[in-house]
Amino acid sequence: MRLRVLTYNIRHGLGIDGRQDLSQILPVLSGSHADIICLQEVDKGLLRSGFANQAAWLGARLGFHAAFESNFGLPLAGMGNATLSRWPSYSTWNKKLPSDGEPRGLLCVQVDHPEAGRVAFFNTHWGLSEAQRLEQAQVCAGQVNGAGKPCVLCGDLNAIPDSTELMMLMREAQLQDAGPNNAPTFPADEPESKIDYVLFTRQWSLVEAQVLDSGASDHLPLLAELELSS
Secondary structure (H helix, E strand, O other): OEEEEEEEEOHHHEOOOOOEOHHHHHHHHHHHOOOEEEEEEEEEOOHHHOOOEHHHHHHHHHOOEEEEEEEEOOOOOEEEEEEEEOOOEEEEEEEEEOOOOOOEEEEEEEEEEOOOEEEEEEEEEOOOOHHHHHHHHHHHHHHHHHHOOOEEEEEEOOOOOOOHHHHHHHHHHOOEEOOOOOOOOEOOOOOOEOOEEEEEOOOEEEEEEEEOOOOOOOOOOEEEEEEEOO
16 A cells, blocks of 8 residues: 655745745645645734635645644644645644744644554654754654554654754654655755655655655655555
């Protein structure tokens, strides 16, 4: 069984051209033919993005189920992570991560896949300091280890491939990196650093991965095709 997973920090639809336009994101998502889409910096009810519920807007147009959790903001508005899925979830929850400054979270969406059974997808956006990320990596590893099923963890980790925090996460949760070949994902106009990841547990194997070209955000989307071992 194969599955296409996309991770993308959409910067609330603010493109490298300076235009706030969520419709620029939509063709990137639909053109990827992804089954699971993990998005970061997603807005709900904020002035800067026209008070839109961005996860719901994108999900409706793709025909996907949308899960959104705000990590900071007002009770009915804020910014956080969103996971769009071709299949409905049977469980969704958000784990607050240790944060200094902007609050961060780990969104988990668990689905019943018609062939693979129950699968857990984690979606996160780590902080800007190494000290924060080390703590956040520890919590994320614990959550993956406690899931008890095939897992995929995606997100903007703000960490380069040989960083201590990424190595800790991969070691403690026994995760592999979908790559490809440490291709950079940031900044979108002149990419220099790989900080966006699709990581997967040992039940999966990598078929292929690619960084997609887009100017719809300051990050580039990363797409991976995974195969679940029989």
